[in-house]
Each structure stands twice: as C-alpha cells, then as structure tokens.
Amino acid sequence: MYTTLITPEQLSSLPPAEVVVLDCRFQLDNPDYGHAAYEQGHLPGAHYLHLDYHLSSSKNGRNGRHPLPDGQRLAVDLGAIGVDAATQVVAYDDGPSQYAARAWWLLRWLGHEKAAVLDGGLKAWLAAGLPLDQAPPARRSRRFAIRPSLAATVDADAVLANLQTPAFTVVDARSAERFHGIGETIDPVAGHIPGAANRFFMNNLDAEQRYKPAAQLRAEWEALLGAGFDPAAIVHQCGSGVTACHNLLAMEIAGLPGSRLYPGSWSEWCSDPARPVAR
Structure with missing residues (x-):
C-alpha cells in the first residue's frame, strides 16, 4: 500500500x-x-x-x-x-x-x-522511459464508501478566533512575495493572515521536482516551526487550498502527520474586509 x-x-x-x-x-x-x-x-x-x-x-x-x-x-x-x-x-x-x-x-x-x-x-x-496512451480508459464502476476522515480542517471563524486565543500556527504555502503582499496578481487583496508562518510549497522539492528525502523535509520543517513541534497544532493554507495540500503531503512524508487544512485559505479570508490583513 x-x-x-x-x-x-x-x-x-x-x-x-x-x-x-x-x-x-x-x-x-x-x-x-x-x-x-x-x-x-x-x-x-x-x-x-x-x-x-x-x-x-x-x-x-x-x-x-x-x-x-x-x-x-x-x-x-x-x-x-x-x-x-x-x-x-x-x-x-x-x-x-x-x-x-x-x-x-x-x-x-x-x-x-x-x-x-x-x-x-x-x-x-x-x-523512466514509460509510455503514454491516448485511448479512453476502461470504466469499471464500483461503490466508493466515505469512511472516517483522515484529514481534518478548520474554517475561517476558527482562524479568526485563533488570533485572539492562539491554539495553532498557520503556515502559508504561497511564495514569499505573495505572503508579504508584493506583486499579488491572483487575489484582490495582498498580504497574509496575521501571525502566519511562510513555507513556499516549492521548497519541498529538489531540482527534479521530486520530493526531498524525509529526513531533509523533517529538518526543514523543524527549522521553521521548532524542534519537537506538534503537527496537530499546525494549520496549512495558501491562496485557495490547493498548494497547502503540498505542504500537508510533505509533512506526512517527513513523519509529521496530523496537521490540518484551512480550505478557504487566503482567497476566502480576504473576501471579508472585516478580517485583518498583515503585510
């Protein structure tokens, strides 16, 4: 498996x-x-x-x-x-x-x-010298049953409440430029969630765009968040909840399971002008 x-x-x-x-x-x-x-x-x-x-x-x-x-x-x-x-x-x-x-x-x-x-x-x-195909794939319908989730989430209200009573650390997977509000071209508001740390998802990869070895990933995440940090106290976000999953996978590879996703991420957060923005 x-x-x-x-x-x-x-x-x-x-x-x-x-x-x-x-x-x-x-x-x-x-x-x-x-x-x-x-x-x-x-x-x-x-x-x-x-x-x-x-x-x-x-x-x-x-x-x-x-x-x-x-x-x-x-x-x-x-x-x-x-x-x-x-x-x-x-x-x-x-x-x-x-x-x-x-x-x-x-x-x-x-x-x-x-x-x-x-x-x-x-x-x-x-x-690796392996082939591609243009043929339509065979379909073999089966029943996919939803089982107890292996991936937890938090919503915008929880992230907002966390600003007043910190219970987790938010990690933003966007580039350092977008995190700091420089050159934003995708979302209407530039900046980041106050208090968030930044780990650009591309930093999980080597020059061949393969994931770095587990030990290296673990060392880099601990350098960012502190040795012995609790993965359950980490919430990942990005622009729209996509590249944040890259960081979630990197932590799993590193033997640091249990962190969570803020699915709405920055594009949801900045849609409400009442939510604070840091730059």
Missing part, C-alpha cells in the same frame, strides 16, 4: 486491476489546458479529474477560489471510475504536483488511505 509517494517504476509494476490513476493537470490561467493535454497523451488507463469541476465546488464570492467539493458527489465520481476501499489510487500532474497533492488530500478527507502522488509527475514517468 502506498500512502504518500510512489515512483514511476513502482506504479508501472502494479496490476492494472488494482490501481486507478488520476490525471490532475491544470493551469490557473487556462482551465481547459488539462483535459486537452490529457487527450494528447496520458498515463495508460488514467482518468482525468478537473480542479474546478471535480476537485472543487462552486464559488460564491465568499468561500474562496477552490472550495472543497461536495464529498458525496466526489465519492460518486470516484466510484464511477473504479475506486473502492481496496483500490490503490495514484494522482499526478505535469508540474510540481500541487494538483496531484490536492487529489491525494481529498481522498484522505473521504477516508481513503491507499492514495499516493506520483513523485516527479509526468516528467519523471517519461524520464
């Missing part, structure tokens, strides 16, 4: 009947990109899941850019492509794995432990 990362070689050796592969390619400035790229070539048997349509729910202007999907609907979508309790699920994209990490986290949110991210994504798969 793979619960964090899987290599291309490990994935290629799994029996196809026991694994479902999720292609999560996406671009914020071109929402149609992922599916078009998928049709040009994808991992054999992979199913495409769209960040906006499958891995998020509808926006209302107050709930962030990528609100969590309806869990029951996502469970139906997963069952329709062959995921049940026994299925190993592997997610990938063609970048630094932030969209794959979102899918990984959502599966854990629904109580599915057998979920992993393809380390290095599409680039690593091709570098």
Whole structure:
C-alpha cells in the first residue's frame, strides 16, 4: 500500500486491476489546458479529474477560489471510475504536483488511505522511459464508501478566533512575495493572515521536482516551526487550498502527520474586509 509517494517504476509494476490513476493537470490561467493535454497523451488507463469541476465546488464570492467539493458527489465520481476501499489510487500532474497533492488530500478527507502522488509527475514517468496512451480508459464502476476522515480542517471563524486565543500556527504555502503582499496578481487583496508562518510549497522539492528525502523535509520543517513541534497544532493554507495540500503531503512524508487544512485559505479570508490583513 502506498500512502504518500510512489515512483514511476513502482506504479508501472502494479496490476492494472488494482490501481486507478488520476490525471490532475491544470493551469490557473487556462482551465481547459488539462483535459486537452490529457487527450494528447496520458498515463495508460488514467482518468482525468478537473480542479474546478471535480476537485472543487462552486464559488460564491465568499468561500474562496477552490472550495472543497461536495464529498458525496466526489465519492460518486470516484466510484464511477473504479475506486473502492481496496483500490490503490495514484494522482499526478505535469508540474510540481500541487494538483496531484490536492487529489491525494481529498481522498484522505473521504477516508481513503491507499492514495499516493506520483513523485516527479509526468516528467519523471517519461524520464523512466514509460509510455503514454491516448485511448479512453476502461470504466469499471464500483461503490466508493466515505469512511472516517483522515484529514481534518478548520474554517475561517476558527482562524479568526485563533488570533485572539492562539491554539495553532498557520503556515502559508504561497511564495514569499505573495505572503508579504508584493506583486499579488491572483487575489484582490495582498498580504497574509496575521501571525502566519511562510513555507513556499516549492521548497519541498529538489531540482527534479521530486520530493526531498524525509529526513531533509523533517529538518526543514523543524527549522521553521521548532524542534519537537506538534503537527496537530499546525494549520496549512495558501491562496485557495490547493498548494497547502503540498505542504500537508510533505509533512506526512517527513513523519509529521496530523496537521490540518484551512480550505478557504487566503482567497476566502480576504473576501471579508472585516478580517485583518498583515503585510
């Protein structure tokens, strides 16, 4: 069972009947990109899941850019492509794995432990000399039952209350520039949640965009948050609850499980002018 990362070689050796592969390619400035790229070539048997349509729910202007999907609907979508309790699920994209990490986290949110991210994504798969396919994947509908969640969340009210009575540390996964309110081009307000720490999600990766070794990740997280910190007292956020999942996965790899996600993240937080902003 793979619960964090899987290599291309490990994935290629799994029996196809026991694994479902999720292609999560996406671009914020071109929402149609992922599916078009998928049709040009994808991992054999992979199913495409769209960040906006499958891995998020509808926006209302107050709930962030990528609100969590309806869990029951996502469970139906997963069952329709062959995921049940026994299925190993592997997610990938063609970048630094932030969209794959979102899918990984959502599966854990629904109580599915057998979920992993393809380390290095599409680039690593091709570098290993493994093939792509253009054929539509076979569908084998199964029942995906939601089980007790393996991924906890907090909401905006809890984050606001935490400013007055600190009970956890917020870690922002955005770049240092966006964290400090410099060059904001995505959200209408620049800055960060007061008191938050900053860990750019790209710092979890090496030069080949693979996750750093567990010991190195652990040392870097402890350098940021202090040796012996309690992961349960960490809440991750980013711009819209996507790249924060990258940091959640990095902590799992590092042997630091139990941190939580603020799904609405900065895009939800800054939608209410009554909430304080730091720069």
